[in-house]
Amino acid sequence: MMARMPEAHADAVFVARGLTKIYRMGEVEVQALRGIDLTLNRGELVVLLGPSGSGKSTLLNILGGLDAPSGGEVYYLDHKLTGASEAELTRFRREHVGFVFQFYNLIPSLTARENVAAVTEIAASPMRPEEALRLVGLGNRLDHFPAQLSGGEQQRVAIARAVAKNPAVLLCDEPTGALDSATGVVVLEVLEKVNRELGTLTVLITHNVGIAGMADRVIRLSDGQIADIRENAEKKPAHELAW
């Protein structure tokens, strides 16, 4: 998996060049990505913005090693992800990536603590599950099952689960998509805190422009391509966001 990364910034964590992805759904071909060039740096909070079907989730899945591109190359530090075997991708995810999904995707039969423990058990140098849950403000809900938690709480458990293994990258796919704005802000605050305190590269997908204010960089996707990349001169704290 070792490979030379194309020339990029020294802090670059992800470098993607000419990424394409084509899905075949029955007899129909759907082009989800049409040549993406992208560099993501250490410690950044990046917001991927775009309407439904613009390829945000596909890009995130490819960066996270959940999916393979149809064309182009992706590097994580000095590892080439494209062409890596399934076992290598599994190891990559296990060691370096944390995911947060729109619908939390907690395991309903495990408590909050156990959901986090499911990940820390297989990680190299994780936090304690309790510590991770305290980080997201759920120190008092350790033994609750997902069904006993509100949506916001469930999402915070999902974040705790993602950060508990101290990943280098945190990939969040519409983490506030299923939440009302007040709860959404709480979740974003947690993400902001994680990004700030742990220095984790955080990539946040949303189609909610209001959230873009908290990012270092906002990458706008449209129809499988990058429409523009904007750097926020002044980041807004999450608690000031509203939509």
Add this chain to the structure above:
Amino acid sequence: MNALDRKLFRDLWHMRGQVLAIAAVIMGGVATMVMSLSTYDSLVTTRDRFYGEYRLADVFASLKRAPEPVAARLAAVPGVERLETRVTAGVKLEVAGFSDPITGQILSLPDVGEAQLNRLYFKRGRTVQPWSTDEVVLSDTFADVHHLQPGDTLAAIIRGKRKKLTVVGVAVSPEYVYQIAPGAMFPDFKRYGVLWMGRNALGIAYDMKGAFNQASLTLARGANEQDVIDRVDAILADYGGTGAYGRRDQFSNRFLSEELKQLRTMATVFPAIFLGVAAFLLNVVLSRLIALQREQIAILKAFGYSYAAIGAHYVKMVLLMALLGVAAGVALGAWFGQGLSHVYSETTFRFPYLDYRLQPGTVLIALAVSALAAVSGTLVSVMRAVRLPPAEGMRPEMPASYRTSLVERLGLQRWLAAPSRMILRHIGRRPLKSLLTVLGIACACGLMMVGNYQKGAIDFMVDVQFRQASREDLALAFIDPTSGRALHELAALPGVEFVEGYRDVPAILRFGQYRHRAALFGMVANRTAVQSFYATIGEFILFYNLVATVLAGAIGFGVVYNSARIALSERGRELASLRVLGFTRGEIAYILLGELALLTLAAIPVGFLVGVGLVGILVVAFQSELYRLPLILTPENYAMGASVVIVSALLSGQALLRRGRRFGRTGGPRDPLHAAGRAGRRRRNHARAAYRDRGGGRQDPCARALPRVGPGRRLRAAHRPQGGRCRRRRPGSRSDRTGAFGRTRSAHPRPGPGPGQRRAGGARGGAGQRARRRRRGTAGAAGARPRGIPATVEFRLRPGAGYRTQRGNPCPRGGAGRAIFGPGGPLRSGKRARGSRQHRAAAARRRGRDRAGEGAGCGARPARAARKRRGGSGRPAPARDRQPREPGRRGGSAVHRRGEDRDRLESDSRPLGRRPPDRGQGARGRAGRLYENLGARRRGAAGARHRRFHVAASGVGTAG
């Protein structure tokens, strides 16, 4: 225990119904296997030990008569290790108090020293004294059935002379483990006995002094049995030798060997069927589970769980289910095994001891075979889980692809309504699965037929043997061949109608290198023989029937229940959507159960074929030279096979309907495989705690539930039902279901979902949130309920209102009823679903009485009054605001209306203010069902002022 293992156990617990059904099938297989193998092991061990310790001879030779010195020549045959001669003869016995003729075999015991071969195990008493003339040892079976003890006497006809014999001992011989009269089909301990007597006495009686007519010998190590037999035959040819034979052909041993062979067959055929079915069931259940857990699998992979770990997780799950089945199967098999060993030792084989022993090897075999079947059955599903790309797992599953069914393509679609088409298409979508389901159910039918077939076959055999072949009333055997003149003498006896003579001789059939000792011939047959025969095998048949019923039931229920649960799981959402669209409960049940019924019906003829096939296999596998059961299946067999299938299907259908009741109430049933389990329980407890915190369910439930009479006044105790005593009822208990008030749940309004009950599509949030909403009158689903949809109200009548309780008892201190209120007043009221049996009966009772409290009239007036008070016109609300009328309301069945009522009540009565918690906590006595209503308080109990009904207290109000 790591997190994945915890998930494993919780998943198993959540789908415990299915796990148990599968375990039951595995249990069936393992039980038969353990039963057969352990009984086999026990019999083999016991046999070998008994034969060894009591020195059963290797070769037996019978002859007419040879002088003792010939024995020396026989002993000198190369390969003979030890030889013993004896005298043996047929004998007729007489036992006091038993009038039937008894035949027996009498054998000599050496007068000097102990027998070297075929030694006796004495259960009671002792051996005969040397040189004694009238002492005998009896076989234990004969002694037991005639209750003969040492010291008792019996008479024997020896060479035409009656001789009185004294029993000195009761013994078991390795030669007569299976004790059966020559030519008989089954043992008859009452009419056939074996005796042992001193050699000298017997020799004198049979004119065998200094001679012998039977020799037994053991072989030296490495000796060729056939060679020895040939030489012995050559020596004995001059002495009327009938041909020596090895232990293999020894009568008792041969029966024993055949029985052991059958046990081995049973240990393979039946478990193979069961484990095959179990593998199929596991496959179905696991495929479904994996489909449901797609996202979980994907998320685990996303977080770096290796594919092997995911695969191992599901394999472990399967193995645990199998383990459960194996554990139960080993226990049941050991129990059956002990039962079978007992039946064997009581009815057929006589060992001095029968140590039932369950070998660890048997358990290991059962474990290994079950695990193998389970894993191989689920390998495809597990591989699907392993191979599921994580990104794909995150996306929702593609909608299942259906196509028109064969019946429709044949142009018959216009005869089929949409629900029927759905059934056919669903069956056709996965033809293999449907086929395997049919086969699985058919196996239950087949197994039941196998279990019951023996009786029919044996009836047939008895009929052929005793009624068609052996038609004589009396059989007479001569010790030596006799002249044909005897026949005439017999024919001349008074009462004899017909006489037939026969002669039998032993023969050896040879074909090439094969040789075969032909079976001896002879009959003892009469009615009593048939009876005794049935008495002997009755226990056997009963035992096999029991085993077959248990096992066939397990397999039938396992397959049908699992198919049904999977169908509910797969289609719950779809069916709930149909319910929302206005399909009745009956129609939904038809779609769900119609498929099951169709498959079950299809399985019955297939089951008959399977049954015939299985019986055929067993007939071939069990047939021996000694006897062969004919392939006879009676209508009874078919009926039993079909009934086990139908009963299993009905039970499963009922279990399914109970689950399906959630339809329409929650907008979709909880997925059976996603049952909330402990999580749900905790949530409910949490909600209950919150409810209690709010002040619910604390004081006297009666006081809480009793309605107010005017502002601030509670009902006097005298007005409380049953003197104010409040009966506690557990929700869901029988009394709750039937109700102190009415027969069915539907007959009285049930509150909306209680605290902690899940409500899909309802408001999210914790109990606190729900409680707040409820206080605002917008709780849960009711919060989303559009204004104008009626609420249900319960009311109470003062004594003298001419009212009866729903059980029809006059209610001396008031009564209760129910009205459904629309925005403009009551739309309908009544205590029971109209048209129901209870309703008609109650109506009949009321006829001719003051009709004050009846039916629709009941709520009309207060309603009009209420409307007027609210400033309305007093006319009923416009039709569009009224209760939505579903098609079934007009002319549907009572059942339908009942169900419909309940749905409405369940979803509409939510804002009725405080009420007892849904489960466990609050008492819901008669009074407990009257719920205080916010509206009632607000309007000061409108019904209380209603003159005609004298409503002493009422919770009245509309939701609007």
